[in-house]
Structure formats: structure tokens, C-alpha cells
Amino acid sequence: MEIDHLSNMASKNTLVNKDESEDKLLQIFEPNVQSDAVYKFINGEISFNEYLSQMEDIVEDDTSECRIVETDDDRMSIGTVDDLCDLSEDSDLNISEVESESENLNYKKKSKKLIKKKRTHRSKLSPTLRAVMGQANVCYAKGDTQTAVKMCLEIIKEEPNASEPLKTLASIYEEMGQQDKSLQMRLIAAHIGPTNKDEWIELARILKKNNQHRQAVACLTRAINLDVLNLSLYEERAAILKDFGIGGVEGYGYLRLLYKLNPEKDGKTLIYLCEKVARLYYNEKKFEKACNMLKYAFEKCSGLITNAEVNLYLDVLITTKKFKECLEILIKFCNLSIEITSNDNSLIIEKCLIPEDIPIDIREKLIICLIHFNCVDIVRIQIEILLKEDPDITGDLFFDVGTMLIEKELYEDAIKLLIPLTKTDSFNSTMLWFKLALCYKQLNKIEECHKIYQEAIEYFPNDIELKLKFCDELKDAKLYKEAIRITLIDDRKLNLFIYERCKLYLLLNDTNNFIETALQLFRLHYKEISCSEDFTLFSSIFRLSKGMKEKLSQFVPSVVDNLVTLDQEWDIFLKLCNLYVEKKEYDLLQRLTLSLYLSFKFISKRKELRAAMMVACILNNDFELGFDLARFLILQQKENPYRVWNTFCLSTLRSEYNRVHKFLIRFLLRNPHEENGVMLFANSCLFAGTYKYALNDYSLLYDKHKTPILALLISLNMLHITCQKFTTSKHALVTQMVTFLTKYQELRGSDANQEIFYNIGRAFHQLELLPQAIFYYKEALNCNTPVKGKMFNLQCDIAFNLHLIYLNSGQPVIANNYLQKYIIM
Structure with a gap:
């Protein structure tokens, strides 16, 4: 009934609304299971790649005019380009493998002849559908394209594997200017219907123009399956794969064609293909595979080999260091006569007759082989012949031979070949001058070596590597001032040259120029901070959001040149810091550390820079900023070493007391078990005169750690409490003080008797117990300090205290004796 209805529509030429038909052109029918892939592709539900992957389940075996049964080795994947690489993925192209492959190929050809069946194409359409197809073509011819489209889609619903309606739809869409839909219909028709090679090629070229590379490769693969020996198809597909950035030598499929070529009939094609594949392997640095490929061509088609193939094969053999095989090729294909003897697994060439x-x-390849076998006399004769050539044309040959001579330490012969290249335009390069300089250096001709570098700089005035290499040579010769002049030739302020000058000034012990040059190096990526207020401002911006960091980059360079590494600049920074400390220029040291802290290049060195800044601030007596930095270090680290706390103590010596005290209170509220913080808080209370608070904290610490310093501090607190005006039970406090002084003496040890007796005598002196104080002072004078040096000797302090006691007691003569004996030298 549907067929009759369509016939009536065709006879009446029913007009259909154009907009309504275009919306339903590809979505009229519901897909069934058999035609699911076709309808999904037509309706735009799947892409062409996904359609290709499903087509093999739909296409039947009788859709081609001349269908043959393919073996696994000949079948190529239709769905994706990635499967192309599977053809020869495991093939290393050894000769034995190629021969066995050729035998298998002959057997396959015979089997294919038996299986091959030629038959005419039979349409898959039933007689009724063929009649409707004819009516659709009539409608299309009369210009009723919309009715023709509907009839074709109805036929596709009845027979989804028929190609005739798809081809008609392709023509209709092409006429309507809908090229994309036309191409889609042609692709489906090509996959499910009989197609010749030319149609696949045409489809591939259209797809390539539309930048649909994968589909184009798939179409070319179908064309190759129909004409396996067509080299142009392989090259066209390889060009698309190369442009698309996929594939490779194996992926291009050349090896599949190579196995099918008959060396007797297709010798020239085989040699051309082997040479082409070998060059591809060579460019991919797969030298062994390139060598095996050319070896196969030379063995199978030795009668067709020309000098071009010989030259390429020799080049590959030399690259792989197969010099013995090079000689064999030269003897066989170049009429070379050589007398060779073997000695201890090595070859010795006694005589060599070379055709003119x-x-x-x-x-040139022959000379390189002779150099390898140490035939120096024959090589020098051949070098004279080579020197007669024009270096502007054969300069690459000069350079290769010269390089081989340098490897064999024949420097004088290498100089003869390399010097002519310096006067050419095509082969004059920095590498050439490097090799020349190396030759003169190895010959101990240092002056000629330096002249070579000077001439090279005239040719290449902007080459950085050349100048740096020349500097290294001058440093080896200890010509530091000349090396500095080389770094000053370039007007560009490159940090590499500045860094080199820093090292040279260090070698010359020129500290002033070193400091100036080092600062010039750092100025390339930092803003110089002149005062603590600027540092506080910029560092606060540095810790804020990204937008504020961008504002900071207006002042501090955010783009850093990494030609000089961070470690190299850090080494210069440490040496500069040491110089500032030696010269006691602590203000400059502080400015340097503050400035580098804000550098984007030194972000990874922030931790070390904070410590350096803190030390610089303490040395420069900037205790306020030093306290801020020390406080930041303590808050950032979970476990602070003793040196951080000691530095913090140094920074608090002249800082405002309230800031230190409040910080310690806040810190202990968060970290009540931090003993270093408790100790500092107790010291702060002791300095402030709140002795009871200090005594409480010292006692808590003494319970955990019986150390002499804690015993002394406890006794010192009791001493101060005893001396207060309204203190009761002073006798009990003095007794406890003496007890802790005794503990202090026991814990401190007999080695520190001078210190112990002095501290005890000082406590009794404070309590005005002068006889006891005099006793301990005199005991301290009779003791020696365990550490040698005046800094640790307390005799002057002890003698002065005794002098005060005797002077206040009305004994000026005795007091003067102590001054004369221990203080006035």
C-alpha cells in the first residue's frame, strides 16, 4: 500500500512544503535493528568514525563486484586510522623474515586465485522496490526533488543495505547545494554497495579538502585494498597521516606493499620504496631498521643499484659504526680493490686501489672508513684529492671528514679540511670554529686557539655560547682581565655575562667590582628596598591576593631570565653577604636581604632569606624588624630549633618590652607546652620585676629538667624577693636561696668553679653578707677557667668587686692592691 501511495504521489506531483520536508528529510522513519548504524548516522546521532566502526557488522560479503577472501595479513582496518599501524608493528625487516614473507605471499596469491570469484553485481532491491526506485529517478529528472527524497528514504527503510537510493540522494543533495549531506550519502553508498578504486580516491580527496583526515585515510585504505600494488595510493595516504601528525614508517603501510613486490618484475619500485622507507627510518633515528631495509634492497636487486643508493647505504652504515660492511659495499659496487689482513679481531688495510x-x-665515505682503520698514509692522499673540490659545494663532506679526524686525534689533518670552510657562506658556523679551536688547543697552540675565537666573534658577534666558551678558555689560561673584556663586548645586559664577570672578579680578588657586578645581576629581578617601611609595605602586598601581586609586579620584575640558574645566583648572594660581614657594612647587608626576599626568582629560597634578614637586622641594630622576622619564623614552624629561639632572644634585647611580653602571652595561650616559650616568658617577668611569676615558671621547668641555669635563676629570684622592702620570712628565703645555690654548684660541676664561686659571692655581696662574699670571691680568684681566653676569665670582675668591698670598709690600700694586681696591667 505504501508503494502504491508513493506511485500516486509521483503521478500527481504533489507539492510539499519545503521547510517542513527539510526538517523531516533525515528523521522520517524509525530505525530497526538491522539498519541502526545507517539511521543513526543519517540522523546525526553518531559521527562518521563511530559509523565506520559499526559498518562491518552490516556490510555483507557479496557487495563488491570482484570480492576475494582476504587473509589476516592483508586485511586492513576500516574503522580507525590507528589500526593502520598494526600492519608492520612487530616487523624489524630482517632479511630472513622478508624472504619467508615473500614465500608466504606467493602461496597466498595462489590460494587467492582459487578463491577469487568474479560475478556481476545483483541489485539488492526487489522488483517492486526497483520500480519505485525508477519512479524516484523520474521525479528527480522532472525536478520534483522533495518527492524523490521521500521515495528514496522509504526504499532505505525497506532495504537499508541497498546503495541505489543513497546514490540518488547524494546527487539530489549535491544539486540542492547541500554538499555535506551529499558527501554523507556517497560515503554510506560506498561502504554498503559496490565501489571501484577511483570512487574511493575521489571521496578521499573531498574529505581531505574538508579537513576530515581520518575519513580520508579510511577511504584510501579501501582503495588500497582494491589496488594493493599502487604505490601512489600509499604515498597519498602517508602524506595525509604525516600532516595529521599520526602514523610513522610502520603506520604508513609501505611495508605491506614491500612484501608484495616481486624483485624480478618490480625491482625499480622495490629499490625506490626501500630507499624511501630507509630515509623515513633515518629521520626517526631508527638507524638499524634503515640499515636492514637497504640491505634487503641490495640483496634482492643488486643489479639495479646506483650510486645514490650506495651513498645512502654507506651513510647509514657509518652512522651505525658498521665500517666493515662499508668496505664490503665499496668493494662490490664501486670497483674498489683492497688488501685486508686480520690481526687480533681487527682489520688492517695494507693496500687500496681507488678508481679515479x-x-x-x-x-668521502671511503675516507671516513680508512680513518677508522687508521690508514693514515692513504687518508692523507685522499684528503689532498678532496681539497681540490669547491668547499662551497662539498663543504658538508669536508666537515664530516674533519670531525672523524678529530675523533682519531689527527688534528693537523683536520685543520686542513676545516679552515677552507671558514671562508664559505653556507658552512661557516660556530660549531666549525669550536672544532678548529679544539684542534689548536689539543696541539698546545693556545695563542692560535684564542685567535680562532676572536675571528669567530667577528663573524658571529651576537652568539652568546661562543663568547662564554672563549671566556672559559681564557680562564683556563688565567687571563682573567681579557675574559672580562670579552663579556663587556656585548651591549646587551645579559645575566650570563654579568654572572661570568662576578666569577672573574672573585678570581682576581677585586671585591669592589665584584660587589658592584653582583648587585647589577640582582637588579635584573628585584627592586632595591631602602628602608624597613618599604619592606613592610611590599611584603604585606606579597601575601595578599593575586590582584595585589600584579600591582607589586609593577615595581618588582615578574618575568625572570633563567639563563643563570637559581643555585648559581644563590652562591653569588652568599659570597656577597660574607663580604659585607667582613667589611662590617651591615646596613648594605640588610638592604640586600630585604630586596631579594621580594624577588620572584628567589621564592623557593624564602625560608633561608628570612633567617639571613633576621641576622642582618640584628647586626644592623634594627631590632624592631628583627623581632618581627623572628616572631614570624617561630609562628610558621611547628618545631623550632634552639638557634631560632636564641636569635629571637637577641632580637628582643632592645625591642619594646610590651610587644615582646604580649607576643609571649598570646603564643603560650596557643602553645602552653612549649618550654622555650615558657622560659622566655619567665625571663621577661624577671626583667620586669614580677619575680613571683618568674619563680613559678622556673620552678615548673626545674621539676622537669634539673639544669644548673634553672637552679641559678630560681636562687636569683629568691634573692630579689628577699631584697624587697615588705617581704616577710626573709631568713627562710635566704635559706632556700642558699639551697638552690648549692644545687647549682652540684649540677654545674667542678670544672666551672670560678663561675660558681663568683655567682655565689655575688649573691652574698647583694645581701651585704660581706665576709661570705669575700670568701667566695677569693676562692674564685684561685680557680682557673676551663676555657682559655680573656673573654671567659672572670678575674677582673672578681677583683673589682673585692676592691669595692675593701674600699667601702676603709681599706684603700688592700683595694688598690687588687686593682694593681688583676686589673691594671
């Missing part, structure tokens, strides 16, 4: 008409490229 041998091409210069092959002669």
Missing part, C-alpha cells in the same frame, strides 16, 4: 671516477660523496 668514484663520485666525491662516496669518496
Whole structure:
């Protein structure tokens, strides 16, 4: 009934609304299971790649005019380009493998001839559908394209694997200017219907123009399956794969064609293909595979080999260091006569007859082989022949031979070949001058080596590597001032040259120039901070949001040149800091550390820079900023070493007391078990005169750690409490004080008797117990300090205290004796 209805529509030429038909062109029918992939692709539900992956389940075996049964080795994947790489993924192209592959190929050809069946194409349409197809073509011819489209889609619903309606739809859409839909219909028709090679090629080229590379490769793969020996198709597909950035030598499929070529009939094609694949392997640095490929061509088609193939094969063999095989090729294909003897697994060439008409490229390969076998006399004769050539044309040959001579330490011969290249335009390069300089250096001709570098700089005035290499040579010769002049030639303020000058000034012990040059190096990536207020401002911006960091980058360079590494600049920074400390220029040291802290290049060195800043602030007596930095270090670290706390103590010596005290209170509220903080808080209370608070904290610490310093501090607190005006039970406090002084003496040890007796005598002196104080002072004078040096000797302090006691007691003579004996020297 549907067919009759469509016939009536065709006879009446029913007009259909154009907009309504275009919306339903591809979505009229519901897909069934058999035509699911076709309808999904037509309706735009799947892409062409996804359609290709499902097509093999729909396409039947009888859709081609001349269908053959393919073996696994010949079948190529239709769905994706990635499967192309599977053809020869495991093939290393050994000769034995190629021969066995050729035998298998002959067997496959015979089997294919038996299986091959030629038959005419039979349409899959039933007689009724063929009639409707004819009516659709009539409608299309009369211009009723919309009715023709509907009839074709109805036929596709009845027979989804028929190609005739798809081809008609392709023509209709092309005429309507809908090229994309036309291409889609042609692709489906090509996959499910009989198609020749030319149609696949045309589809591939259209897809390539539309930048649909994967689909184009799939179409070319179908064309190759229909004409396996067509080299142009392989090259066209390889060009698309190369442009698309996928594939490789194996992925291009050349190896599949190579196995199918008959060396007797297709010798020239085989050699061309082997050479092409070998060059591809060579460019991919797969030298062994390139060598095996050319070896296969030379063995199978030795009668067709030309000098071009010989030159390429020799080049690959030399790259792989197969010099023995090079000689064999030269003897066989270049009429070379050589007398060779073996000695201890090594070859010795005694005589070599070289034809005069041998091409210069092959002669160069021969010279390299002779150099390898240490045939110096023969090599020098051949070098004279090579020198007669024009270096502007054969300069690459000069350079290769010269490089080989340098490897064999034949520097004088290498100089003969390399010097002519310096006068050419094509082969004059910095690498050439480096090799020349190396030759002169190895010959101990240092002056000629330096002249070579000077000439090279005239040719290449902007080459950084050349100047740095020349500086290294001058440093080896201890010509530091000349090396500095080389770094000053370039007007560009490159940090590499500045860094080199820093090292040279250090070698010259020129500290002033070193400091100036080092600061010039750092100024490339930091803003110089002149005062603590600027540092506080910029560092606060540095810790804020990204937008504020961008504001900071207006003042501090955010783009850092990394030609000089961070470690190299850090080494210069440490040496500069040491110089500032030696010169006692602590203000400059502080400015340097503050400035580098804000550098974007030194972000990873922030921790070390904070410590350096803190030390610089203490040395420069900037205790306020030093306290801020020490406080920041303590708050940031979970476990602070003793040196951080000691530095914090130094920074608090002249800082405002209230700031230190409040910080310790807040810190102990968060970290009540931090003993270093408790100790500092007790010291702060002791300095402030709140002795009871200090005594409480010292006692808590003494319970955990029986140390002499805690015993002394406890006794000192009791001493101060005893001396207060309204203190009761002073006798009990003095007794406890003496007890802790005794504990202090026991814990401190007999080695520190001078210190112990002095501290005890000082306590009795404070209590006005002068006889006891005199006793301990005199005991201290009779003791020696365990540490040598005047800094740790307390005799002057002890003698002065005794002098005060005797002077206040009305004994000026005795007091003067102590002054004369221990203080006035």
C-alpha cells in the first residue's frame, strides 16, 4: 500500500512544503535493528568514525563486484586510522623474515586465485522496490526533488543495505547545494554497495579538502585494498597521516606493499620504496631498521643499484659504526680493490686501489672508513684529492671528514679540511670554529686557539655560547682581565655575562667590582628596598591576593631570565653577604636581604632569606624588624630549633618590652607546652620585676629538667624577693636561696668553679653578707677557667668587686692592691 501511495504521489506531483520536508528529510522513519548504524548516522546521532566502526557488522560479503577472501595479513582496518599501524608493528625487516614473507605471499596469491570469484553485481532491491526506485529517478529528472527524497528514504527503510537510493540522494543533495549531506550519502553508498578504486580516491580527496583526515585515510585504505600494488595510493595516504601528525614508517603501510613486490618484475619500485622507507627510518633515528631495509634492497636487486643508493647505504652504515660492511659495499659496487689482513679481531688495510671516477660523496665515505682503520698514509692522499673540490659545494663532506679526524686525534689533518670552510657562506658556523679551536688547543697552540675565537666573534658577534666558551678558555689560561673584556663586548645586559664577570672578579680578588657586578645581576629581578617601611609595605602586598601581586609586579620584575640558574645566583648572594660581614657594612647587608626576599626568582629560597634578614637586622641594630622576622619564623614552624629561639632572644634585647611580653602571652595561650616559650616568658617577668611569676615558671621547668641555669635563676629570684622592702620570712628565703645555690654548684660541676664561686659571692655581696662574699670571691680568684681566653676569665670582675668591698670598709690600700694586681696591667 505504501508503494502504491508513493506511485500516486509521483503521478500527481504533489507539492510539499519545503521547510517542513527539510526538517523531516533525515528523521522520517524509525530505525530497526538491522539498519541502526545507517539511521543513526543519517540522523546525526553518531559521527562518521563511530559509523565506520559499526559498518562491518552490516556490510555483507557479496557487495563488491570482484570480492576475494582476504587473509589476516592483508586485511586492513576500516574503522580507525590507528589500526593502520598494526600492519608492520612487530616487523624489524630482517632479511630472513622478508624472504619467508615473500614465500608466504606467493602461496597466498595462489590460494587467492582459487578463491577469487568474479560475478556481476545483483541489485539488492526487489522488483517492486526497483520500480519505485525508477519512479524516484523520474521525479528527480522532472525536478520534483522533495518527492524523490521521500521515495528514496522509504526504499532505505525497506532495504537499508541497498546503495541505489543513497546514490540518488547524494546527487539530489549535491544539486540542492547541500554538499555535506551529499558527501554523507556517497560515503554510506560506498561502504554498503559496490565501489571501484577511483570512487574511493575521489571521496578521499573531498574529505581531505574538508579537513576530515581520518575519513580520508579510511577511504584510501579501501582503495588500497582494491589496488594493493599502487604505490601512489600509499604515498597519498602517508602524506595525509604525516600532516595529521599520526602514523610513522610502520603506520604508513609501505611495508605491506614491500612484501608484495616481486624483485624480478618490480625491482625499480622495490629499490625506490626501500630507499624511501630507509630515509623515513633515518629521520626517526631508527638507524638499524634503515640499515636492514637497504640491505634487503641490495640483496634482492643488486643489479639495479646506483650510486645514490650506495651513498645512502654507506651513510647509514657509518652512522651505525658498521665500517666493515662499508668496505664490503665499496668493494662490490664501486670497483674498489683492497688488501685486508686480520690481526687480533681487527682489520688492517695494507693496500687500496681507488678508481679515479668514484663520485666525491662516496669518496668521502671511503675516507671516513680508512680513518677508522687508521690508514693514515692513504687518508692523507685522499684528503689532498678532496681539497681540490669547491668547499662551497662539498663543504658538508669536508666537515664530516674533519670531525672523524678529530675523533682519531689527527688534528693537523683536520685543520686542513676545516679552515677552507671558514671562508664559505653556507658552512661557516660556530660549531666549525669550536672544532678548529679544539684542534689548536689539543696541539698546545693556545695563542692560535684564542685567535680562532676572536675571528669567530667577528663573524658571529651576537652568539652568546661562543663568547662564554672563549671566556672559559681564557680562564683556563688565567687571563682573567681579557675574559672580562670579552663579556663587556656585548651591549646587551645579559645575566650570563654579568654572572661570568662576578666569577672573574672573585678570581682576581677585586671585591669592589665584584660587589658592584653582583648587585647589577640582582637588579635584573628585584627592586632595591631602602628602608624597613618599604619592606613592610611590599611584603604585606606579597601575601595578599593575586590582584595585589600584579600591582607589586609593577615595581618588582615578574618575568625572570633563567639563563643563570637559581643555585648559581644563590652562591653569588652568599659570597656577597660574607663580604659585607667582613667589611662590617651591615646596613648594605640588610638592604640586600630585604630586596631579594621580594624577588620572584628567589621564592623557593624564602625560608633561608628570612633567617639571613633576621641576622642582618640584628647586626644592623634594627631590632624592631628583627623581632618581627623572628616572631614570624617561630609562628610558621611547628618545631623550632634552639638557634631560632636564641636569635629571637637577641632580637628582643632592645625591642619594646610590651610587644615582646604580649607576643609571649598570646603564643603560650596557643602553645602552653612549649618550654622555650615558657622560659622566655619567665625571663621577661624577671626583667620586669614580677619575680613571683618568674619563680613559678622556673620552678615548673626545674621539676622537669634539673639544669644548673634553672637552679641559678630560681636562687636569683629568691634573692630579689628577699631584697624587697615588705617581704616577710626573709631568713627562710635566704635559706632556700642558699639551697638552690648549692644545687647549682652540684649540677654545674667542678670544672666551672670560678663561675660558681663568683655567682655565689655575688649573691652574698647583694645581701651585704660581706665576709661570705669575700670568701667566695677569693676562692674564685684561685680557680682557673676551663676555657682559655680573656673573654671567659672572670678575674677582673672578681677583683673589682673585692676592691669595692675593701674600699667601702676603709681599706684603700688592700683595694688598690687588687686593682694593681688583676686589673691594671
